[in-house]
Amino acid sequence: MPVKVQPRGAEALFAEEVPPFSSEDEALFEAERCLLCGGKEAPAPCVAACPARVDVPLFIKQILERDHEASGRTIFAANVLGGTCARVCPVDELCEGACVLHEEGRRPVAIGRLQRFATDWVLERGLEYLERGRPNKRSVGVIGAGPAGLACAAELAKLGYRVTVYERDPDLGGLVTRAIAPYKQHIEPLPQEAERIARLGVEFRLGQAVGESPTFEELERRHQALFLGIGMGKDVEVRWEGDDLEGVYESLPFIEELKLGDPRRLRIGERVAVIGGGNTALDVAREAVRLGAKDVMILYRRTEEQMPAFKKEVKWARKEGVHFYWLVAPKRLRGTSRVEGIECLYMRLGAPDASGRPRPEPVPGTEFVLPVDTVVKAIGQQPRTEVLKLIPGLELDGGLVKVDPETLQTSNPRYFAGGDCINGGATVVQAVRDGKLAAAGIDHYLSSGRG
Ligand SMILES: Cc1cc2nc3c(=O)[nH]c(=O)nc-3n(C[C@H](O)[C@H](O)[C@H](O)COP(=O)(O)OP(=O)(O)OC[C@H]3O[C@@H](n4cnc5c(N)ncnc54)[C@H](O)[C@@H]3O)c2cc1C
Structure with missing residues (x-):
């Protein structure tokens, strides 16, 4: 296409x-x-x-x-x-x-x-399609207004619960609003969908970072159950010598600027290197092409078969002129004030690592320099451990919230969780599925008198 x-x-x-x-x-x-x-x-x-x-x-x-x-x-x-x-x-x-x-x-x-x-x-046509259930006086707090939180809030309101959604950002939608490529969806129709959810009686409190203000204790006093839909946090921090040069970006602020801010402020150059092999790296590369970069390349330290990005995205990026460097990892960035080059090293695959995939290992003496004027690091997101560790008794696994797979209840029985904060980053529809499942889990928990 x-x-x-x-x-x-x-x-x-x-x-x-x-x-x-x-x-x-x-x-x-x-x-x-x-x-x-x-x-x-x-x-x-x-x-x-x-x-x-x-x-x-x-x-x-x-x-x-x-x-x-x-x-x-x-x-x-x-x-x-x-x-x-x-x-x-x-x-x-x-x-x-x-x-x-x-x-x-x-x-x-x-x-x-x-x-x-x-x-x-x-x-x-402005048609209504959601219906509020008979009010049952029980109250649930939903933390995060991304797809998981929105879906959970809507399903609970359909069952008659009083629902309040607490969102840290000034707007709704989480990564749909801030990160999903603008050529897939800029803003609409999410605000219209959220408006229907608000009309079910769901209250949205924007600009409220739970954990700071309000605290989790305050929410526990206000609500019988809580849903955690807080997604993942900032880009994973990987530092290379020279990555404080002008023209070096983290993926999420880069995408947010071009989507919600002013793309011209990014001062994208002609030769852009994107580091990473996931869907975010593919999005950034395809966005850089659209912003006018002449030569856009993706550097990935494993092979094409091991890339976590969707095959179709790789195919489309290639058609748009993106070049791929497989088994290549950055070593340091070069330049005086702005980045001018990226020194790389070839890798080979060794014994399997913790993920079961062959571990990429550097091949000594294979260094080479690619001239670039923009570098975007798109290596993945970190879990929001600093917030999650404030919840008493909440068990984590590698920073992700551990849940019962059927009810999405956490090890603290009043808390349920879903979306990226339990799977490490997947899709909008997976977050919606989790929001639905958790709403059913919360309903079962509160209806059986345990809340
Ligand atoms: C660059 C990029 C492109 C993507 N493209 C696609 C795509 O094309 N298709 C697709 O299906 N998926 C895509 N995804 C994945 C998809 O966006 C996520 O899987 C989905 O948004 C997860 O939903 P969520 O509700 O779990 O988390 P999020 O969308 O991250 O929402 C979490 C919300 O919680 C809020 N929050 C965090 N901490 C607090 C707190 N302490 N108090 C209150 N609120 C808090 C955040 O501000 C945020 O609004 C993409 C992801 C990225 C990074």
Whole structure:
């Protein structure tokens, strides 16, 4: 789908990578391709592959019946961020990857674009699709207004709970607002989806960093149960000599500036090196191409097969002109005031490390210098251990919150958790799934009189 990015600059940065259908007819034409498989006995493969369990054949059937409102309702009933997920989900890895049309050697149904069609239909017409349950007087505090927190809050309000969401930032959406590539989703439709959640009676308290003000003790006095949806923290700190030079960035502040601030302030140069092999590194590289860099390269210390990034992202980045250096690690950055070069070293794979993957080991004497004027470190995010350790009895595993896999209850029974703070960083739809599961876990815990 993506082609050589032309023109460059803000226009390219915000131009949608996967555009919506241009007409109702186009959507109907695509919907016709669906075999509407699955049934009561066994869900369709696309439904089984969706962490939020959206009933894909049903919503496509409703589009075919021209009942687009019902179609949108079907999606939002399973996923309160159905419009956002229609834009940002890695569909190749999930629903579309499981489409039975693959077996016939045909292109899968464009489920993401159809989901966008139906959800846009409902949102653009201002239709309501969420209903508050009969109030039950119990109160739950949700910490973090990212996808996990929003989904948990909505599901609890649907069950009649009084819900207050505490968010450290001045805006809602977590990484959807601050980090997801602007050519996938800039801001909309998340604010519209959050507005529906607020109309269920959910109270949002923005600019409140729980742990500092209010404290966890205060929240424990206010609420019978608490949900932790605080995501992950800053970029992992890896220091190299010279990384305080001008033109060297951490990935998250870099993306936030180009998405919510002023891309021109980044002063991106012509030759950009991105260090890392995950989806964030791929996003940064593709964003740098759109910002106008002439030569964008990704340096990864393992091989292509071991890259955690989604295959489709790698394919699209290549098509857009991004170069990949495999088995290469930085040693030091060179320059006087601004970075001018990156000294690298070749690696080879050794014995397996703690993750079970072969450990990359430096090959002595293989140093070489790549001339660059911008370097972005995209190595991953750190857990928010400093906040989590304030909660009494909360067990962590490598900084991630340990939970019961079915109820998402933590080792402190009043706390439940979901999203990136339990999985280390996954997808929006996975966070939505966790928010739903935890809401059911909280409901069970409080209904059984244990809260
Ligand atoms: C660069 C990048 C690109 C991505 N692209 C995609 C993509 O295209 N598709 C996709 O599906 N996923 C993508 N993801 C992953 C996705 O954004 C996350 O998996 C998802 O947002 C996790 O949701 P969450 O609610 O667990 O955490 P977050 O989205 O991180 O939200 C956590 C919220 O908690 C708040 N918070 C933290 N501490 C406190 C506190 N003490 N008190 C109050 N509030 C607090 C934070 O401010 C934040 O708003 C991307 C991630 C990154 C980094």
